[in-house]
Amino acid sequence: xxxxxxxxxxxxxxxxxxxSFLTVLGxxxxxGAVIAMVTIGNGTTARVAxxxxxxxxxxxxxxxxxxxxxxxxxxxxxFNARDIAALKTQLHRARAVAPAAQTIVxxxxxxxxxxxxxxxxxxxxxxxxxxxxxxxxxxxxGEIRSGRAACIIGETVRDELFGNAEALGQRIRVNKVSCExxxxxAAKGQSSFGTDRDDIIVMPLRTFQRRIAGNxxxxxxxxxxxxxxxxxxxxxxxxxxxRERRNIGPGAExxxxxxxxxxxxxxxxxxxxxxxxLLGAVAGVSLLVGGIGIMNIMLVSVTERTREIGIRLxxxxxxxxxxxxxxxxxxxxxxxGGVIGIMAGLGIAALATRAIQIPFVLDPMIVFFAFAFSAxxxxxxxxxxxxxxxxxxxxxxLRHE
Amino acid sequence: MHSPADKSxxxxxxxxxxxxxxxxxxxxxxxxxxxxxxDDGEFVAIMGPSGSGKSTxxxxxxxxxxxSSGRYLFKGVDVGALSRNQRALLRRHYLGFVFQGFNLLxxxxxxxxxxxxxxxxxxxxxxRRRQAxxxxxxxxxxxxxxxxxxxxxxxxxxxxAIARAIxxxxxxxxxxxxxxxxxxxxxxxxxxxxxxxNRDEGLTVIMVTHEAEMAAYAGRIIHFLDGRxxxxxxxxxxx
Numbered sequence: 001x002x003x004x005x006x007x008x009x010x011x012x013x014x015x016x017x018x019x020s021f022l023t024v025l026g027x028x029x030x031x032g033a034v035i036a037m038v039t040i041g042n043g044t045t046a047r048v049a050x051x052x053x054x055x056x057x058x059x060x061x062x063x064x065x066x067x068x069x070x071x072x073x074x075x076x077x078x079f080n081a082r083d084i085a086a087l088k089t090q091l092h093r094a095r096a097v098a099p100a101a102q103t104i105v106x107x108x109x110x111x112x113x114x115x116x117x118x119x120x121x122x123x124x125x126x127x128x129x130x131x132x133x134x135x136x137x138x139x140x141x142g143e144i145r146s147g148r149a150a151c152i153i154g155e156t157v158r159d160e161l162f163g164n165a166e167a168l169g170q171r172i173r174v175n176k177v178s179c180e181x182x183x184x185x186a187a188k189g190q191s192s193f194g195t196d197r198d199d200i201i202v203m204p205l206r207t208f209q210r211r212i213a214g215n216x217x218x219x220x221x222x223x224x225x226x227x228x229x230x231x232x233x234x235x236x237x238x239x240x241x242x243r244e245r246r247n248i249g250p251g252a253e254x255x256x257x258x259x260x261x262x263x264x265x266x267x268x269x270x271x272x273x274x275x276x277x278l279l280g281a282v283a284g285v286s287l288l289v290g291g292i293g294i295m296n297i298m299l300v301s302v303t304e305r306t307r308e309i310g311i312r313l314x315x316x317x318x319x320x321x322x323x324x325x326x327x328x329x330x331x332x333x334x335x336x337g338g339v340i341g342i343m344a345g346l347g348i349a350a351l352a353t354r355a356i357q358i359p360f361v362l363d364p365m366i367v368f369f370a371f372a373f374s375a376x377x378x379x380x381x382x383x384x385x386x387x388x389x390x391x392x393x394x395x396x397x398l399r400h401e
Numbered sequence: 402m403h404s405p406a407d408k409s410x411x412x413x414x415x416x417x418x419x420x421x422x423x424x425x426x427x428x429x430x431x432x433x434x435x436x437x438x439x440d441d442g443e444f445v446a447i448m449g450p451s452g453s454g455k456s457t458x459x460x461x462x463x464x465x466x467x468x469s470s471g472r473y474l475f476k477g478v479d480v481g482a483l484s485r486n487q488r489a490l491l492r493r494h495y496l497g498f499v500f501q502g503f504n505l506l507x508x509x510x511x512x513x514x515x516x517x518x519x520x521x522x523x524x525x526x527x528x529r530r531r532q533a534x535x536x537x538x539x540x541x542x543x544x545x546x547x548x549x550x551x552x553x554x555x556x557x558x559x560x561x562a563i564a565r566a567i568x569x570x571x572x573x574x575x576x577x578x579x580x581x582x583x584x585x586x587x588x589x590x591x592x593x594x595x596x597x598x599n600r601d602e603g604l605t606v607i608m609v610t611h612e613a614e615m616a617a618y619a620g621r622i623i624h625f626l627d628g629r630x631x632x633x634x635x636x637x638x639x640x
Contacts, residue, residue, distance in 0.1 A: 314463075315566075320486075
């Protein structure tokens with residue numbers, strides 16, 4: 001009898017293609033939306049976590065002035081070469097101390113030009129930021145001391161200026177300075193803030209100060225801690241040393257700030273977690289709307305179904321047989337919609353994660369939850385109106401308008 | 402099914418059956434202590450104005466409803482004592498229904514509609530299809546088996562309904578205003594079909610109608626009035 005019931009249910013589904021389609025659609029939208037949204041949210045979080053790892057481990061970022069609204073590092077006294085020398089010799093827990101000064105320049109090669117960021121620094125920059133060269137070499141000791149016009153360029157700059165041509169050994173113009181390309185940086189891609197980290201030219205600090213900036217200001221210091229050293233200890237060392245060097249009396253506020261990039265990372269991760277939660281909530285609403293859709297279709301079709309139930313009861317079907325048929329119908333539709341919804345959700349998530357370059361992180365619990373919820377709604381609203389109808393006197397069911 | 406070993410000679414027997422709806426002042430006696438006996442092979446027409454109790458009597462005879470008091474014996478079995486499921490089984494095995502509004506499943510072919518009661522009887526697919534085709538041929542619908550109700554005229558739909566009712570070879574065919582939705586010419590054709598089934602195959606037919614012209618086909622006409630049998634007579638004009 002079970003196979004007969006299954007057959008009856010499938011026949012009933014096939015005989016009402018529109019109703020079946022709408023029911024399945026509700027489930028597909030609900031399940032698909034939740035799976036797609038949550039998977040994209042999880043991918044974003046994973047991407048941010050991976051970016052943070054790429055930022056360089058144990059990285060501390062120092063700049064003049066305090067972070068925060070209404071404060072500008074421009075007003076505070078910049079660092080100087082002696083500060084850097086002191087940090088390099090006295091910070092025993094640091095692996096690399098890289099001074100940096102930056103500005104925006106126009107880089108030109110042949111007929112190609114690009115506005116990009118230029119950083120004046122030394123070789124510790126690559127260590128601190130954990131940034132490899134794909135070709136060429138880093139700066140020579142003599143180049144750093146003498147301030148030679150040598151530069152190392154990021155992937156975006158290389159692509160814009162040189163395209164498929166060989167970049168190494170060529171000379172580019174940076175503002176009015178002619179500069180030899182001695183190295184190419186590995187591509188880092190976009191940062192979590194959406195900026196292109198490969199849009200950069202790096203040159204020796206002294207060259208930058210003399211020929212680009214025209215001053216000896218150092219506006220940032222990148223410091224990475226040695227392996228196994230707590231960044232908090234290095235941060236305390238930096239603060240003590242810089243307070244001393246900048247003559248800040250006891251009780252007075254720092255006129256510089258030290259940021260542990262790990263903390264920034266944690267803030268960012270927390271933000272993306274909230275974002276995932278938000279996407280999940282939006283998806284939850286889709287699920288609810290899908291559920292209401294299923295509910296509506298099921299309730300609207302009850303008039304027609306009630307007559308059908310009346311007919312079946314009058315010609316000798318037992319209440320339990322009619323109910324079993326309706327239950328099987330609801331289960332078949334829910335399963336069908338659920339499977340399509342899962343495939344659609346995963347498909348959309350796969351496309352979207354590829355499009356915005358984030359990893360595809362699947363959470364099986366979400367797949368299960370979305371499916372279970374939709375199936376439950378489908379079954380409940382397919383079954384309970386049918387149960388009410390099946391308990392009617394067959395004659396009343398037949399007269400149902 | 403038409404076992405001669407039955408103790409009760411009558412196929413259907415109502416003994417002081419009442420059906421009361423509501424309670425107290427709002428009490429309505431749809432049937433008021435009705436005694437009625439119908440034998441195997443009869444063709445009975447039940448007539449009466451609306452509210453006379455004829456539809457209630459029909460529901461009672463069709464085991465769709467239970468008496469408030471009195472006893473309804475079908476083949477000697479007290480229907481009032483049966484559960485909902487047992488009454489469903491009784492309908493499945495002994496009764497066939499034809500309704501005024503045809504009540505076919507929409508978007509379902511004629512032969513699938515006729516197969517429906519056979520499915521509930523647990524008949525396998527192949528013999529079920531054969532039996533359904535035979536029943537359709539019997540009501541003059543050979544060649545229309547795969548049309549859905551929407552593609553058939555009212556008269557043809559009612560023939561499908563009759564085929565559905567007789568496909569299980571029931572003991573009794575209950576027809577509730579079977580010609581109520583049909584024009585006169587088609588109505589007469591349906592009546593001739595019912596009469597033929599009664600005469601040639603000994604099928605017991607009980608039909609509710611308010612048209613004397615249709616009742617004239619029956620061998621016995623029962624008039625209801627205010628929940629009681631007003632008049633019960635053999636129809637001498639019937640063939």
